[in-house]
Amino acid sequence: MSDQEIYKVIGLMSGTSGDGLDIVFCEFEKKDRWNFTIIDADTVPFPKKLGKKLKKSHLLNGQKLSLLDVEFGSWSGDQVKYFLTKKSHSAQAVASHGHTVFHQPSKKLSLQIGNGWALHQSSGLPVINDFRMLDVQLGGQGAPLVPIGDQYLFGEYDYCINLGGIANISMDFDGKRIAFDICPFNLLLNHFAEICGKTFDKNGKLARKGKILPKVLKALNKLPFYKKEGAKSLGREDLEDYLKILELSGEFKPENILHTLVVHYVEQINAVLQPIPGKKPTILITGGGAYNAFFMEMLQTELTENFEFIAPNNTLINFKEALLFAFLGVLRIRGEVNCLASVTGASRDNCGGTVYGL
Template sequence: MKYHVIGLMSGSSLDGLDIAYCRFTRDNDDWNFTILAEACVEYPNQWITKLRSAPQLSGLSLHELDASYAELISGMVKDFIEQENITKVDLVALHGHTVFHYPDKMVSLQIGNGGIISAKLNLPVVTDLRSSDVALGGQGTPMVAISDLLLFKEYQVLINIGGIANMTVKGESIVSFDVCVANQVLNLLAKEKGLDYDHDGGMASKGKINVDLMEQLNQIEFFQKRLPRSLDNSFTNLSLMPILNSFDISTEDKLATFCEHIVFQIEQQLKKFKIDSDSKILISGGGALNKHLIGKFSYQVSVGDQMLIEFKEAVATAFSGLLRFLGEVNFLAQSSGADRNSCNGAIHNA
């Protein structure tokens, strides 16, 4: 069987909407995929401000944002379909933009009204890909465990370094979890120099690691939590930036130290799972393009090709949405900590 799915991912780094048009093929229980077309559509500056301030909105204003964001997405996807001359789409799968994520309170809210998007595109749309897992006591994120298991069988460890770094580890069981904040902080620090991001980690490579800052970052309570675990976007402003801002050191030194912190936290988990030097480790996400950061790893890691680096999570969203469309499991209890496996998502067919 072949399925053509558009996956939409809006990450916490707010660099834009990732769109991946994928063909999934199934031969019994063997899945494969091909990215047929892709794009990252940048958000206008006013939308970055709107999405960043969404947690402070009133209930009514948040619903209005949910609707207007869906209209924005619909226009982006419609343009993408026209530009790429796409004629066959079985469904669209939307992760949505995360406003709140507090799984301990059974709350994980992603905006992007699926009914509106379905009506505008005249296509089936799958949204709300976390709620059932959260209701069953799971973390609801990362969503990548099922795709890492079925689409990337050759890798034992898969690490995505985006706004937040997450990791999937396969062994006797499979577990996916958020490791630490990554590009959210690196990009905020780069903005101090008038840049959107630190290209290749060039500024970080000129800085010096501040031992005291490194120690304070690694002592944050989150890093003592048992797995699986996940992060809300507010963690950056509430827990990390106050520490970074308390140090009167150069931006370059902060970047160097935070890169060291990211690698340290990732490698701590690799050591806990007894990952050896022969294990196949794949790194994707924007952080994979940071040469300074990748060069800090003591493990041998594989960096995906450009398309996979940028669009792996959009592929995972497309695959999760497809499984929901087929009525199959798309969240694994052993990975998320839920009471049982579940099929997550709401199907809109306006």
């Protein structure tokens, strides 16, 4: 266990949206409480061929997936080395989320590729990755993982919502930190934007042009995932249930699907937020979805009367998840809990992450 008080660490996040690799260089200091500073950050788009392989990784055979694991780890390490050299920074370690291929906690499986040894060799730094698997083996969902970071670094907010490939929420409840995935987000929005020839729906312009499909909305809201209570998470595999409804709706116009999805997301987020007696609860919203102007307008129209929205700076919107994985890496180095059973449903709190070269 480390008794060090200051850590300078790189955090890497490759989200389920498949946009690119988020790199954040941050400093953490332990005093009476944890403090952080984001010193530098960047997003590196995936090379075209690598991006295509990552998006199709769940369809690859064993050998090709293993080769991609090494390729992605090596490429990620090269980006870290270039980033640090270009910015004249020196880091102690790299904490990497990896790229999720399979997430099936009911089968005790969660696979994120980005080989740790390859990343270690190409970056020249110690690496911590594979943060989910221990929790999954302990009967947990292995997700969301960032709530312990929300608790230590963003505890002043009542609700922390991240809008990435999946929308998830973190909060305190009866003295414990709880969190869960709310609904899909950019994974589905990007899918239908691509049908319109766009990589994503910038500012929600396509969705704004569409109209609501009441029968489709009703079917989405009835999906079994929303009836689950307690720890729960979504993976790419779960999107089939959504696509069956959306693609077989008989009204397949992407703008209408996008509009209906936005309304669906707003309704599901509204359903999980609870008023707090005697105050107007604060909501911190981060992730790429925070730039979807149409969605944010709809959400604020629905919630502003009872909740206060906190507008973080763009750096925090873009890099909060990478920052929090860097923090998970620091806790792993210190041998301290970095995954909460109250969040994931595991049999106990745990300290996840495999360490390479430390």
